Each structure stands twice: as structure tokens, then as C-alpha cells.
Amino acid sequence: MVMNTTVNEFILFGLTQDPRKQKAIFGVFLMLYLATLLGNFLIVVTIKRSRTLGSPMYFFLFYLSFTDACLSTTIAPRLIVDAVSQRKTISYKECMTQVFSAHFFGCMEIFVLILMAFDRYVAICKPLRYTTIMNRHVCSVLVILGWVGSCIHSSAQIFLALRLPFCGPNVIDHYFCDLQPLLKLACMDTYVINLLVVSNSGAICTVSFIILLISYVIILYSLRNYSAEGRRKALSTCTSHFIVVVLFFGPCIFIYTRPATTFPVDKVVAVFYTIGAPLLNPLIYTLRNAEVKNAMKKLWCSKV
Numbered sequence: 001m002v003m004n005t006t007v008n009e010f011i012l013f014g015l016t017q018d019p020r021k022q023k024a025i026f027g028v029f030l031m032l033y034l035a036t037l038l039g040n041f042l043i044v045v046t047i048k049r050s051r052t053l054g055s056p057m058y059f060f061l062f063y064l065s066f067t068d069a070c071l072s073t074t075i076a077p078r079l080i081v082d083a084v085s086q087r088k089t090i091s092y093k094e095c096m097t098q099v100f101s102a103h104f105f106g107c108m109e110i111f112v113l114i115l116m117a118f119d120r121y122v123a124i125c126k127p128l129r130y131t132t133i134m135n136r137h138v139c140s141v142l143v144i145l146g147w148v149g150s151c152i153h154s155s156a157q158i159f160l161a162l163r164l165p166f167c168g169p170n171v172i173d174h175y176f177c178d179l180q181p182l183l184k185l186a187c188m189d190t191y192v193i194n195l196l197v198v199s200n201s202g203a204i205c206t207v208s209f210i211i212l213l214i215s216y217v218i219i220l221y222s223l224r225n226y227s228a229e230g231r232r233k234a235l236s237t238c239t240s241h242f243i244v245v246v247l248f249f250g251p252c253i254f255i256y257t258r259p260a261t262t263f264p265v266d267k268v269v270a271v272f273y274t275i276g277a278p279l280l281n282p283l284i285y286t287l288r289n290a291e292v293k294n295a296m297k298k299l300w301c302s303k304v
Contacts, residue, residue, distance in 0.1 A: 007166035010095050010185075012088045013173045014079070015267055026083035032279055033076040039282030040065040040072075042296060050295040056119045056134040057237070058292075061285060063143055064112045068278035071105035074098060075274040079175045092166075095177040099161050102176065103201070104154035106252070106273070110208050111146035113245055115139075117215045120241065124234050125222045156200055160193050174267055176274070180255065202257035209249040216242060240284050248277045 015025055043065040047053045078098070082088040090098070123130050161179055164186040174181040179197050183190040219238060223231045251272040286292050 007092060007170045009089045009091045009170065011171045012082055012090055012175060013171055014082050014088060014175045022083045026080055029076060029275065030080050032275060033072060033080060036072045036279040037069055040069040043282050046296050046299055049299055053291065053295050056139050057116065059139050060112055060116045060119060064109065065282060067105050067108045067112060068281050071109060072275065072278040074101040074105060075176050090177065096158060096161055098177040099179065100154045100158045102178065103157045104150050107150040107153040107204065108146055109248065110204060111149055114208055114211060115142050115146065116241055117212050120238055121215050121219055124219050153200065153204060160196055198257060205249060205252040205256055209253060212245050240289065243284055244281050247280060248273050
């Protein structure tokens with residue numbers, strides 16, 4: 001249900017109003033966005049074309065890179081264009097679309113990270129049953145469930161956003177449309193809606209992070225039975241994954257588990273999970289993973 005509203009468009013305040021800083025933002029974030037697309041594109045194509053990267057870990061990494069590229073594309077182009085635009089407006093429909101897309105791909109990233117942790121848990125704690133449990137059919141079903149769960153989450157978010165009436169101020173103190181800054185503009189009591197946002201987005205972030213931490217504790221405990229070489233390889237893989245988890249979940253928990261209050265630092269914190277995490281994920285997984293690096297060299301050197 002769409003509430004009656006006299007606001008047909010919003011003005012995105014952006015990261016800053018300083019003209020010189022805006023030019024710097026344009027240049028820096030354009031390079032970061034292009035690097036994000038390139039890095040994730042390389043991983044997606046390498047995993048798709050390489051015969052040596054057929055394990056479930058790389059199956060999930062494929063979807064993580066795809067989701068990262070989509071999440072970045074949902075946010076970054078608007079930030080880049082607005083940095084050099086005189087009118088930083090976004091229509092009501094475009095704003096609602098961005099809310100849905102950002103939460104859809106953000107939630108999918110959470111689910112993929114959980115699936116990757118589950119894959120490492122089975123590989124390390126139940127190695128003899130690994131190929132049976134994590135067969136391709138099971139992995140595909142898990143990814144489909146992730147897409148369905150993301151759709152349910154983002155549908156709930158957009159349902160709440162569409163119920164907000166806007167009848168006055170239309171300047172969003174952010175660089176993209178999200179529920180928290182929109183709640184500040186709504187001409188109604190948003191206490192209940194904010195509680196629903198916290199119980200939806202906040203709960204997903206917090207519960208998922210706790211599940212991931214527990215899985216890593218179990219994995220580390222199980223490694224005591226491994227040889228020194230086995231522990232080194234397992235820790236290398238898990239360390240990469242844990243760095244990605246902290247980079248993504250730390251800012252998300254900070255933003256979505258609070259009451260209806262916003263801070264100036266929120267925009268900077270949001271950069272970490274909307275721009276930073278999609279950029280760093282391919283770097284972390286390639287620089288710390290010999291198999292991915294070797295597969296990239298073999299595939300792309302043969303192409304050249």
C-alpha cells in the first residue's frame with residue numbers, strides 16, 4: 001500500500017557539499033567503482049571458466065562476487081554522478097527501487113557469507129562426509145533459498161518505506177536512499193516502523209554475525225586435531241573469510257541495530273559496506289588464495 005505523499009522527488013545531500021571535495025569524491029569513487037567491477041568480474045569469469053575451481057567454496061565465491069558487483073552498482077553510480085551534478089535529485093520511484101535493491105543484494109551477501117562459513121565448517125569438521133553433504137544440488141538449493149530470503153527481507157523493507165507519508169522536507173542527509181534517513185523526513189510517528197526496521201535488518205545482521213562467530217569458534221576448536229600444514233591451510237582460508245565478515249557486518253550492525261537516531265558519521269560508516277566491502281572482497285580472496293591466483297594466471301595469460 002502506497003501512502004499519499006506530496007513529495008515526488010528527493011534531494012540527496014551526499015557525502016559533502018564542498019565543491020572541491022565533491023570533485024575529489026567523483027574521481028576517487030569512480031576509480032573505486034571501476035576497480036570493484038573489474039575485480040569481481042575477474043573472479044566470476046575465472047570461476048566460471050576454470051576447471052580447477054569447481055569446489056563448493058568457489059561456487060559460493062562466484063555468487064559473492066556477483067552480489068558484490070550488483071550491490072556496488074546499486075549505490076556507487078548515483079554517488080559518482082551526484083558529486084558533479086547541480087541537481088542531486090532522485091525521484092520517489094527511483095528512491096524506493098534503490099531501497100529494495102540495496103537491501104536485496106545486501107541481504108544476499110549476508111546469506112552467501114553464512115553459506116561459505118557452513119562450507120568451511122563441513123570441510124574441516126566433517127571431512128569424510130564433505131562431498132556427500134556439499135554436493136552441487138545441495139549448494140544450488142542453498143543459493144536459491146538465499147535469493148528467496150533476500151527477496152522476503154527487501155520486500156518487507158520496501159513495504160515499510162511505501163507506508164511512509166512525505167509532506168514537507170525532501171532533503172535526504174545521505175548519499176543513497178535508505179530507511180533510516182527516510183524515517184527522519186516522514187510526517188508521522190515512526191517509532192513502530194523503526195522498531196520493525198531494527199527487528200528486521202538489525203536482527204538479520206546481529207544474528208548472522210553471532211552464527212558466523214560460533215561457526216569459527218567450532219572450526220578453530222576442531223583444528224587442534226589437524227597437522228601443522230593442515231591447520232595452516234585451513235586458517236588461511238578462514239582468515240580471509242573472517243576479514244570479509246568483519247568488514248561487512250561491523251558497519252551494518254552499527255547502522256541497523258540502533259533506535260531512530262542518525263549521526264554524521266553514519267554516511268562514512270555506510271561507505272564501508274556499500275563501497276568498501278565489494279571492493280576489498282575480491283582482493284582478499286585472490287591475494288590470500290593460491291588456487292584462485294593460479295587459475296587467474298592460467299586463464300588470462302592464455303587469453304593474452
